[in-house]
Amino acid sequence: MSIQRAEHAFLPNGWVQGHDQAVSAGSDAQVRWRLAGLPNLHSHAFQRAMAGLAERQNHPDDSFWTWRELMYRFAGRITPDTLQAVATQLYVEMLEAGFTSVCEFHYLHHQPDGRPYDDPAQMSRALIAAARDAGIRLTLLPVLYMSGGFDGRALSERQRRFGHTLDAYLSLLQRLRAEQDDTLAVGVALHSLRAVPAAAMRELLAAVGPDAIPIHIHIAEQIGEVQDCLALRGARPVEWLLANADVDERWTLVHATHLDAGEVQGITRSGATVAICPTTEANLGDGLFPLRDYLKAGGHWGIGSDSHVSVSPVEELRWLEYGQRLSTRHRNIAVSAQQPSTGELLYSQALHGGLRACGQGERAANDVIVLDAQAPALVGATPRDLLDRMVFAGNRCLVHEAHVAGKQLVSQGRHHQRDAVAQRYARALGELLAS
Numbered sequence: 542m543s544i545q546r547a548e549h550a551f552l553p554n555g556w557v558q559g560h561d562q563a564v565s566a567g568s569d570a571q572v573r574w575r576l577a578g579l580p581n582l583h584s585h586a587f588q589r590a591m592a593g594l595a596e597r598q599n600h601p602d603d604s605f606w607t608w609r610e611l612m613y614r615f616a617g618r619i620t621p622d623t624l625q626a627v628a629t630q631l632y633v634e635m636l637e638a639g640f641t642s643v644c645e646f647h648y649l650h651h652q653p654d655g656r657p658y659d660d661p662a663q664m665s666r667a668l669i670a671a672a673r674d675a676g677i678r679l680t681l682l683p684v685l686y687m688s689g690g691f692d693g694r695a696l697s698e699r700q701r702r703f704g705h706t707l708d709a710y711l712s713l714l715q716r717l718r719a720e721q722d723d724t725l726a727v728g729v730a731l732h733s734l735r736a737v738p739a740a741a742m743r744e745l746l747a748a749v750g751p752d753a754i755p756i757h758i759h760i761a762e763q764i765g766e767v768q769d770c771l772a773l774r775g776a777r778p779v780e781w782l783l784a785n786a787d788v789d790e791r792w793t794l795v796h797a798t799h800l801d802a803g804e805v806q807g808i809t810r811s812g813a814t815v816a817i818c819p820t821t822e823a824n825l826g827d828g829l830f831p832l833r834d835y836l837k838a839g840g841h842w843g844i845g846s847d848s849h850v851s852v853s854p855v856e857e858l859r860w861l862e863y864g865q866r867l868s869t870r871h872r873n874i875a876v877s878a879q880q881p882s883t884g885e886l887l888y889s890q891a892l893h894g895g896l897r898a899c900g901q902g903e904r905a906a907n908d909v910i911v912l913d914a915q916a917p918a919l920v921g922a923t924p925r926d927l928l929d930r931m932v933f934a935g936n937r938c939l940v941h942e943a944h945v946a947g948k949q950l951v952s953q954g955r956h957h958q959r960d961a962v963a964q965r966y967a968r969a970l971g972e973l974l975a976s
């Protein structure tokens with residue numbers, strides 16, 4: 542005997558009712574939930590290997606800046622092989638969690654003493670290979686990093702692995718851009734206003750010209766950098782950027798955490814996307830992004846898992862909303878007159894902002910995940926409540942399948958290479974922890 546199975550799909554244009562399919566009775570769920578996969582707008586893959594290892598006090602006044610010292614020490618030990626093993630593990634975890642593409646903000650370019658590898662793109666290639674092995678769609682963002690602070694000071698010893706002259710950076714970019722394909726896009730990134738002097742920023746942007754290429758930057762994560770920017774450049778970071786660069790829809794401002802009302806309006810008018818990384822921003826004690834004002838202004842945004850203390854779009858979206866609930870003492874903040882479902886508004890806007898920022902156009906919009914329709918959390922679900930249930934009810938991952946560029950990578954919640962990749966990761970982590 543066969544029954545009809547209804548498919549409901551949540552795609553960039555909202556819910557669509559798919560064709561009913563005949564399936565044998567009793568063998569399967571009676572609905573199929575297919576969702577466009579979410580882009581992960583911000584990743585430092587190597588930091589996955591130190592997740593959970595910076596949660597012990599190491600300074601009486603621990604902060605973002607003391608965490609950064611630990612992170613630098615860890616970064617100093619990463620080799621091309623360990624980077625590839627860690628990134629492959631991370632990308633497998635992303636696919637199993639429902640991220641189908643990732644923007645990799647990559648600044649770990651050189652050998653620990655700052656000398657380029659024989660192939661200056663070797664670390665970039667390790668990331669590209671990791672994404673290919675996992676099957677995730679990659680937007681690789683080689684990062685320009687030139688100075689150690691707003692005052693233009695030289696890079697510290699631990700930052701030498703990150704640094705480029707502008708010419709060396711542009712030649713790396715050109716090489717990598719030549720390797721783009723159906724699932725690999727290459728954009729540009731400025732580490733931060735701290736790390737790129739104003740003149741170099743202008744030269745880089747002139748070299749990029751009007752090309753449709755993603756441009757990402759860390760912008761205003763810590764109050765300390767807002768104060769330094771005010772003191773040395775006479776304006777707040779976002780304010781300064783908007784006044785000194787033609788910020789448009791190609792741009793993604795990562796951690797636009799500290800914004801005043803004018804900056805909220807300015808970003809919205811520019812068409813840029815903001816990348817919010819709620820679990821990392823909480824972990825590092827950054828502050829709360831002004832989501833309510835930003836949504837009211839109509840700004841574009843997406844999410845990133847950044848330092849990977851969590852690898853889950855559900856957790857990023859949930860904490861984005863919960864931060865607002867805790868600070869405003871209200872409920873259901875991310876809603877609008879047309880969209881009263883918090884889960885659906887969050888998912889839909891993170892999807893649209895994500896697709897804008899990853900620069901892979903229509904291709905990425907066809908990557909999908911399929912949920913476990915038989916999970917207890919989805920009993921009796923309807924399109925009206927599906928995304929609210931997924932974002933707010935429970936911790937069990939509901940992702941059953943992930944498909945990128947027409948290829949199925951995850952079945953029954955497991956990536957096809959899960960075990961082999963985990964074994965390589967365990968060996969790499971063993972080496973890193975011993976070194």
Ligand code: NGQ
Pocket residue numbers: 585609733759762821825847848
């Ligand atoms: C990074 N991470 O580049 O890995 C940064 C810390 C910095 C975050 N901002 C380093 N979450 O901003 O200088």
Ligand code: ZN
Pocket residue numbers: 583585646759795847
């Ligand atoms: Zn970052």
